[in-house]
Amino acid sequence: MxxxxxxxxxxxxxxxxxxxxxxxxxxxxxxxxxxxxxxxxxxxxxxxxxxxxxxxxxxxxxxxxxxxxxSYTIYHQAAGAEQAVFEQSSGLPASRSVRLLETFRDRAGLKSSGRMLDVGCGNGATIRAFGQVAPGWTKAGTEFDGKYRAEVESIPNTESLHVGSVQEVPGTFDVITMIHVLEHIVDPVDVLTTLRGKLASGGLLLIEVPHHPANPFELLIADHRSHFTADSLVRALSAAGYEIVSVAEDWIPKELSVVARPARAAVPAPSLGDVTAARQRIAGSLAWLRSTAEQLRRLGADAPLGLFGTSIAGTWLAAEVGDAIAFFVDEDPNRVGRTYLGKPVHAPADVPAGSRVFVGLPPAVAAGICGRLARPGVTFLPPA
Ligand SMILES: [Zn+2]
Incomplete structure (x- = not known):
């Protein structure tokens, strides 16, 4: 339609x-x-x-x-602690930023020292993680306000926080990172073009964005202007004068990680994407979201019903079904034991016997979680 x-x-x-x-x-x-x-x-x-x-x-x-x-508050479910990423096989948590930056460091062959800039640095999670994986580097961050100034400036080897336009940050950088920022930007090509002028010779730009083909819930995020695929992100980078070093869908689950550098010569525009396929994929994703909410609604109140996850998907599904949910389930130790939307957050091991837990996440992710957490007395249900 x-x-x-x-x-x-x-x-x-x-x-x-x-x-x-x-x-x-x-x-x-x-x-x-x-x-x-x-x-x-x-x-x-x-x-x-x-x-x-x-x-x-x-x-x-x-x-x-x-x-x-x-009214923005990052990671309010865990009082500011960064969201963990979980190994699909072991379930062990690891900081998302550390995981991403280790992969970037190893694949890009980062030198032992340099100057990095994190654009849209928030409370400094990426800067802190960069210091952990590349200790010889000096670090800087930009934000649109000074809300987290003290927190960012307390990180060792970090310059004072730059508030305002990236253009005004003095000097150039060997690495610029933009982690979950580009999807918010009203004119992404314009900002990417500005950043190109801030990269030193041989400098690298690392961009991390959500990948909606792997996660339809991403389309529901009201403040995301762009919903990138590899195709549209490469197109934006080419328009801004970059050449692509690597594009990966597997550095972090459900995310797209792209490394680019300023092009040495004019970049021809990539051939145009398949518009019909793009429309069909979005229509399919929207239909899947509606049917997932409907499936949760139909589970009704025969036995206590829990919802797995307290992030985007969990928040949306809870709003869709209102009070049908008795509790949340989360594997992130920073979130367990708190309340979320007025309901308790249990660790998987603490789910009361006789309960059902709806794992309302993309099918591939949900199947892995249900398989890993299955135990007698508790039913973990993936979406259809
Ligand atoms: Zn277009």
Missing amino acids: AATVAGEAACGICGGGTLEEMADYRVLRRVTSDCRAWPAGGRLGVCRACGAVQKPADDAFLADIDAIYK
Whole structure:
């Protein structure tokens, strides 16, 4: 079900197409990137020329992001501690930033010293992790306000926090990182072009963004302007004058990790993406989200019902089913023992016998979790 976006909004990636709206999106509730429920009414479009998936940057979107960022709190479910990533096989937690940066360091062959900049550094999780995996480097961060200044500046070998435009940060950098930032930016090509001018000769840009083909819940995040695939991210980087060093879907589950460097010569535009396939994939993802919420609703109240996860998916599903949920289940020790949305958060081992736990996550992830956590007396249910 597609219709024309009013005003024929232009694509923020190729600049040459207009957006075709996925009309089914407007009726879906949304979630903010800091995991708060957000009302329905957003608009999602697919570029008619290149197939890039994005929200039109219209007045309604700009008003949404303004309201969301004014009240933003990162990792509130764990009082500020960074979200853990879990090994699918062992279930052992590891800091997401450390995992990502170790992989980057080893694959890119980082030298033993240099100067790095983290754009949109928040409370300094990436800077802190970079210091851990590359101790000889000096580090710097930018943010749009000074809320976390003291926290960031307390990290060893870190410059004072730069507040405001990246353009005003003095000097150049051997590495620039942008971890879960580019998807928020209203004009990503413009910002990538600015960053190119801040890279030293031979410098590398590391970009980490969510990957919606592996995680349909990503489409529900109200403050994400772009929903990248490898194709649309490479297209944006090429338009900004970069050549691609590597594109990976497996450095971090459900995320896209791209390393690029300033191109030595003019970069030809990549051939245009498959627009029909992009539209079909989004329509399929939106249908899957609706049916997953419906499946949870149908589980009803025959036995105590828990919901696995306290991040984007858990927050959205809990809003969809209201009070049907008795408790949450989470493997992150920073979240266990707290309450979330007024319900207790149990570790998997502490789920009361006789309960059912709905693992409302992308099927491949849910299947692994259900297999790993299965035990007598508790039923872990993946989405269909
Ligand atoms: Zn486009």
